[in-house]
Amino acid sequence: MRILVTGAAGFIGSHLVDRLLSDGHDVIAVDNLASGRRDNLGGRVELHDLDIADPALTALATARSPEVVCHLAAQVSVRRSVSDPLLDARTNVMGTINVLEAARAAGARKTVFTSSCAVYGVPDSLPVGADAELRPKSPYAASKTTGEIYLRAYRELHGLDYTTLALANVYGPRQTPEGEAGVISIFTAALLEGRPTIVYGDGGNTRDYVYVADVVDAYARALETGSGERFNIGTGVQTTDRRLHALVAAAAGAPDEPGTAPFRLGDLPAMALDPAPALDGLGWKPRTSLEEGLAATVAWARGR
Template sequence: MNVLVTGGAGFIASHIVDRLVELGHQVSIIDNFSNGDPKHINKQASLYNISILDEEIDDIFEKIKPEVVIHHAAQIDVQTSIRQPDLDAGINILGTIKLLKQCKFKGVRKIIYASSAAVYGTPEYLPVDEKHQVKPLSYYGVSKHTPEHYIEVFSLLYGMDYTILRYANVYGIRQDPKGEGGVISTFMDSFLVGRSPVVFGDGEQTRDFIYVKDVVEANIAALEKGSRGIFNISCNIQTTINELLQKFSMLSGKSFKPIYHSPRMGDIVHSYLDNSLAMKELGWKPIYSLEDGLKETFEYYDNMYS
């Protein structure tokens, strides 16, 4: 299968590229390295170093003629979205529209879109399922949700298939400590350099952490399944930040006293996502426990720092 991955040098998408190549697909990458890292580029994939907003994207689609587009290129930081909502909307909303126009004119069969749990806002009930109201607390949540509507209408008007995946807090190898949902990579960095981890809030806020390799398999499943569906990709497990710190201490054999700061604007207190629809319709389920994923991630970064 001929697959184009936007943001293919980034944390999640670079793992997707590796898996696609491993499965024998023909893979192309669009990435301008605003978030991605050239070291993550799979040498068997074709790289186009541009933004999804650049005019050259027309020529690239004409050359590649992808059957499926997996769309991860985005502005990914919640706090940046609050400081610069115009930048956030320009990349996440207008960039996606430009991509959809290419999909329409170049005959793309399907788009797989990486959305976020940030679209839900403060949960009215837990776990949050796909029927939960959408009421984001940040411009990032708005700019990740709005393309969902454009994708749905493009599909309605032009017949293109799609699958929308709403990720919980993804973590794992290659994650930048500054990225959205990057509390685990931030803690990892603090622990390995001997710095006290910073916690925003009292540490009793909860998140649903899912390992990047499980997210990869959800995207692979979506190549052929999940037609015109929206799916939570999560572990369906609540973990407090304080519990997460305890797991880090056990892994590292060290104990650090966290520094607690006031909660940040746009942060949600409690969140975890119901993944039962994805398990049913995609034939997918998370394999990695938090302990297993943390162990693999910790060993990777421990070797880098040592």
């Protein structure tokens, strides 16, 4: 199958490209290298250095006729979305509309869209079910929510099918500190280099950490299944910041002695996504334990 991947040079996007190539697909890789790195693709595929908001995307898509568009390119920083909401919306809203226009013009069958657990804000109960109310609390969460709504509209209006994957905190090799699960790469780099680390508040905030190889497996499944649906891609397990620090320290062979600082304004207290509907709808479930995933992540960081 021919598949156009946006955000292909990013952390998750480059793992997706690897997975799609190893499954025998023909990949068209698009990224403007805003936060991605050409090295992540290692020459395995030609990179089209293009902004997703650029009308040239439609020319590329119509020339190559992808059957599916996997849309991962985004402004990924919640903090940046607060300081510059227009920049965030330019990529995450206008860029997403341009991706949908390109997919439609190229006669693509489907878009697989990347949303985030951030769209749930502070949920009523955990783990969050797929039908939980969307309560964006940042411009980033608002722009991801908007993307989800546009996908539904394009399916109604143009018959362009979609699957939305709302990702928990993804971690693994090639991750940079800026993204949503950046804490793992921050702890890993600091602990390997013997620099101090900080845990905020009482260390009791929780997140749901899902390994990148498991995440790209959900995209591979969504190429053919999950028509017109949205799924949470997480483990359902909450890990506190303090426990995460202990696990990364153990994987890095470093002392588990973080410093502390007050909670930061806007930090959400707890998150976990229920993976059960994704098992029903996509046949997907997380397979990598946090210990296994952290061992692989630390090994990669050591080798850099």
